[in-house]
Amino acid sequence: MFVKVCGVRTPGDVAAAVEAGADAIGFVLTESVRRLDPAEARELAALVPPHVLTVAVTAGVPAAEAGRRALAAGVQALQLHGDYLHEDFAEVAALPLRLLRATALRPGTDLATGAFGEEFLLLDAPVAGSGARWDLSLLDAARPRGHWLLAGGLTPANVADAIRAARPWGVDVSSGVESSRGVKDHGLIREFVANARGAALA
Numbered sequence: 042m043f044v045k046v047c048g049v050r051t052p053g054d055v056a057a058a059v060e061a062g063a064d065a066i067g068f069v070l071t072e073s074v075r076r077l078d079p080a081e082a083r084e085l086a087a088l089v090p091p092h093v094l095t096v097a098v099t100a101g102v103p104a105a106e107a108g109r110r111a112l113a114a115g116v117q118a119l120q121l122h123g124d125y126l127h128e129d130f131a132e133v134a135a136l137p138l139r140l141l142r143a144t145a146l147r148p149g150t151d152l153a154t155g156a157f158g159e160e161f162l163l164l165d166a167p168v169a170g171s172g173a174r175w176d177l178s179l180l181d182a183a184r185p186r187g188h189w190l191l192a193g194g195l196t197p198a199n200v201a202d203a204i205r206a207a208r209p210w211g212v213d214v215s216s217g218v219e220s221s222r223g224v225k226d227h228g229l230i231r232e233f234v235a236n237a238r239g240a241a242l243a
């Protein structure tokens with residue numbers, strides 16, 4: 042089970058996520074209470090060991106600009122939230138960045154990982170980073186394939202059930218490991234990663 046901890050903002054957050062065993066750490070470079078500028082993200086990304094994927098997260102930003110922010114932050118991957126066309130992904134495909142396509146599950150959403158040239162698909166709530174849950178039974182009719190991550194309202198308390206219900210390849214969390222909006226709780230990060238891994242082994 043691949044586990045991504047998103048919205049990390051301090052060196053202590055980075056250390057907590059790495060020590061908890063997260064596989065990926067996300068830096069939000071877009072409008073959000075968790076927003077960092079690329080230079081701030083770069084300083085934090087430099088603290089992350091190479092085996093942990095560093096991800097720049099943007100929403101509703103033109104793909105080329107999102108790519109510029111990610112490169113300025115010195116991260117390994119770019120997570121794009123928004124209504125992008127295949128051409129938009131083609132614009133960033135040549136950059137030295139691994140790509141995550143983030144989308145809510147709507148009628149007509151292409152659920153094949155890689156359909157836009159991305160390496161990972163992320164299925165999220167309609168408002169990303171809001172802590173809102175969404176109806177996982179929607180996945181009964183249309184199941185994603187490949188390397189896909191589940192996000193949206195996950196917490197240490199519900200992640201195991203969510204994994205059993207949706208059977209994702211990975212999970213991603215932000216609000217659910219915070220003590221208040223935008224402030225990470227290191228104990229909750231540890232609990233989340235442990236519970237996600239425990240569910241995967243069950």
Ligand SMILES: O=C(O)c1ccccc1N[C@@H]1O[C@H](COP(=O)(O)O)[C@@H](O)[C@H]1O
Pocket residue numbers: 047048067069071072073074075098099100120122143163165166169170171172173192193194195213214215216217
């Ligand atoms: O975390 C944010 O602030 C954010 C802002 C804009 C786009 C994506 C964002 N984060 C992503 O949202 C989900 C986590 O949501 P939740 O808070 O756990 O419900 C995850 O994909 C983050 O990468």
